[in-house]
Amino acid sequence: MDNAPEGVDPNVPNVARMYDYFLDGKDNFAADRAAxxxxxxxxxxxxxxxxxNRAFLRRAVRHLVDQGVRQIVDLGAGLPTQGNTHEIAPEARVVYVDYDxxxxxxGRALLARRENVDFLQAxxxxxxxxxxxxxxMIDxxxxxxxxxxAILHFIPDDEAYDVVTKLREASAPGSHLVISHAVDSTPDTTPQALEIYRRATAALNLRTREEVLRFFDGYELAEPGLTYPNGWRPEDPDAPGNGITFGYVGVGRKP
Ligand SMILES: C[S@@+](CC[C@H](N)C(=O)[O-])C[C@H]1O[C@@H](n2cnc3c(N)ncnc32)[C@H](O)[C@@H]1O
Known part of the structure; x- marks a missing residue:
């Protein structure tokens, strides 16, 4: 991107645009790329x-559709990329949500162009x-x-668990929660990463496996439980890169 829209400070690294850069997207500024x-x-x-993480999203959304889910709320949706939720589940009502x-x-220009797709700033x-x-928008x-x-690790404990609980309480039986969450995998270098995100638009809150598992309280975890992204029902279990450990992922169903 060349010019920042009004009200946007291109000099502060932005977590959505940094992620866009990691996915080889073009919607980022020099400060995002440097961070x-x-x-x-x-x-x-x-x-x-x-x-x-994106490949996990595709497999998880297909799983939701197979389970009969026809309403999906994609929280912290991020910048449009390849394989967006409504493209994977064209039969579902999809609401994208992001605060950025x-x-x-x-998102509104590229994603919310169909009748059953919306983009909410919240x-x-x-x-x-x-x-x-x-x-x-949702029944x-x-x-x-x-x-x-990849959103809950931008939300501190005192809010993150409460948000997930309130979403569960509002959901009907048969509803689902899909999470991916960064973990503290290399303690030697983690402080440097935390410092980079502290200067960005949202700080990182890395959690342990047990702490990520707690988000699924009140849900039944689908097989294979909480795992690394490439370990969740991989299309090709022998594909290269299956050891990559971005963090933990899981899919829960409210009984
Ligand atoms: C790393 S991106 C993840 C994008 C997408 N969910 C994915 O996993 O490919 C995190 C997104 O969460 C959004 N986000 C962070 N905190 C948020 C909040 N409190 N409310 C809404 N969106 C938030 C950011 O703006 C960003 O677009």
Whole structure:
């Protein structure tokens, strides 16, 4: 991107645009690229991790459709990329949500062009307001799937668990929660990564496996449980790069 829209400071690294850079996207500024390059020096597998995360999203969304889910809310949707949720599940009503204004401008222009697709600018840390607004788009008497991919690690503990609980309480039986979450895999270099994100638009809150598992309280975890992205029902279990450890992923169903 060459010019920043009004109200957007291109000098502050932005977590959505850094992620876009990891996915080889073009919607990023020099400050985003510089911060992302610093992360790549610390965690050289970040690009593969981001791709593995998107591949997990595709497999998880297909699983949701197979389970009969026809309403999907993609929280922290990020900048449009290849394989967006509504393209994987054209039969579903899809609502994308993100709090970032650049993400929303691009999302509305590129994603929300079909009758059953919407893009909502909202902060997930305000679950009551979010649920109120979703109420005009989603039938909460029917199963709904909340996707929370690579977003919860941008939300501190005191808000993250409460948000997930409120979403579960609002959901009908048969609803689903899909999570991917970065973990503290290389303690030696983690402080440098935390520092880079502290200077960005959202700080990182890395969690342990047990802490990520807690988000699924009240859900039944689909096989194979909480795993690395490439370990979740891989299309080709022998594909190269299957050891990449961006973090943990899982799919839960509300009984
Ligand atoms: C790393 S991107 C992940 C994009 C996509 N979910 C994926 O996994 O491919 C994280 C996204 O979460 C959004 N985000 C972070 N905190 C948020 C919040 N409190 N409310 C809404 N969106 C948020 C960011 O703007 C960004 O677009």
């Amino acid at each position: 992302a390059e610093q992360i790549l020096q610390t965690f050289p597998h970040t690009k593969e991790g981001a791709r593995a 204004s650049v993400v929303c401008v691009h 902060d997930v840390r305000e679950p009551k307001a979010l649920l109120d607004r979703l109420g005009t 909460f008497e029917q199963p709904v799937a909340f996707l929370m991919l």
